[in-house]
Amino acid sequence: MTSSPSDTEQAEQVAHPLQDFADELAGAVGGTVEIAFDSVKVSVPAENWVQAHLTARDDYDLVFFSFLSAIDWARDVAVGDPLADEEVEERIEVISSVADVSEGKRVTFSCDLDHATPTIDSLVEVYAGANWHEREAAEMFGIDFRGHPDLTLLYLPDSFEGNPLRKSFPLLSREVKPWPGKVDVEAMPEKPSTENPGA
């Protein structure tokens, strides 16, 4: 139940039941498709971003806006593990998830953006619900959503600087005290750090 034909060998033998749907959709929006664990992920170029969502909504009945967020693929890591895979290039990957409300089909759209100045068109005109999700992604990752009606901070206080979900953004509690965290893999600190008093 928890596993699906995910390893490539099996996938080659038996085509995934969603393969036809995924290929057709990817062709219609000009993207490349990847199916893993019963999810369809379609990567589209930035210039097709809005058009792809329009097509998905109007032609494929994917009317339900689930979420929009981003992944920071970075080498400069302030907390957590750096990327294990050397091949991965630095980028901000925007992901959005849309679904239908009848059969349970769901598609993740993905788009790679420049790591330093990520910019992409806003989806607010296509899915009204994208409004808050884009504000969140904007403050957390520093993405500029062109055409967004009100790209102000959502969670963070007005005077906040920085983009907290960027991998380069330090986590203050970890700066002063590595524990608690991945105790099993990290050495305990030699002595309590005094560098950030009052943090």
Place this chain on the structure above:
Amino acid sequence: MAIDQDTLRHMSEASVSVELETQDMTLNIGPQHPSTHGVLRLVATVDGERVFGVRPVIGYMHRGYEKLSEVRTYPQITALINRIDWVSGYANEVPFIVAAERLMELEVPERAQFIRLILTEMARISSHMVFMASYPLELGAATPLFFALRERERLLDLLEGVTGGRFHPNFNRIGGVKPNAGAGPTQKKTPQDLPAGFFEETREAMERIRHAADQLEDLIAGNEIIRARTKGIGVIPPEVAVAYGLSGPNLRASGVGFDLRKTENYLPYHLFDFDIPTGENGDCYDRWWVRLQEIRQSCRIIEQAIDGVPEGPLQAKVPKVIKVPAGEVYVRAENPKGEMGYYLVSDGGQGPYRLKIRSASFSNISVLPWALENVLVPDIIAIMGSLDFVLGDVDR
């Protein structure tokens, strides 16, 4: 000079409009208002009793779980995420654990899956019972609170007996579930199981829940005041609901009969028989009604699950240090408040590379600026309460 009534009325109206030039007022509601279930601030533009627009201000409870997850191991994260929606803490854990298990391609023992399902449905009932208690209270009816919270408390007792926690069970392990220390002999080779009598007591509890649901229906469904305040108020049409990502009972109240329990396979719901109650008008009353029906459906599911719960281990064999193979997966579940999902990106380490938490209440209240346009001030509370959100689930 004799002035007839009509002229007098015209004169008075004219003078009012000239002398009292009205001005829109900005009304601040919250952040600490009892009906906000946490700390939510609304900045409303009002003219008298009429509301023109509302700007919700959130973030007072933002705890940065997505960032914290990047420095925690998988087993540690369940302790964080069951504080997202604290009214149904157990249900939050399941999709995350299932996401990790999918990447690990782990087969979870059937008994563990059944227990997860039973506890998830109990979390749903207890969450809906809080709504059944608080929503009428916000509209001025105090009595249902006592009926609803009494049954919820007994349900929480049962949950506590199994998991050790009323609100934050932290009961799921990757590969299964873990009963608390008091559950039977703990010697090696003797598998731990649930506390004795749990299934019988749960079955009895379901009887009481059904009875409480009937009582709540008697108290609310025919109440003139409640009907006047909820019927036709806060109508959200289905096309608006889906565009804003409204999910769960709020979506079904708008007439969309969609339930992730029927389409996703995160728990074995396909083995059980249950209906999806849907509303007709998408108003506040329908959102209340759908939740009441869902309590009854959850009772049905739990009773069937207890009948069919198989024997066997509660935990699959997993390595001592859990590492999740590299990959990306999104698992979404039908939580009491709606679609809760985890987009898990692993790079093969002991903790996620990135964990996007899709919580139901965030999308559910993002519709507020739309829904609170051109309503009356008292309707703000009626509409907001009917969406049944928890600020921990909004802010994460």
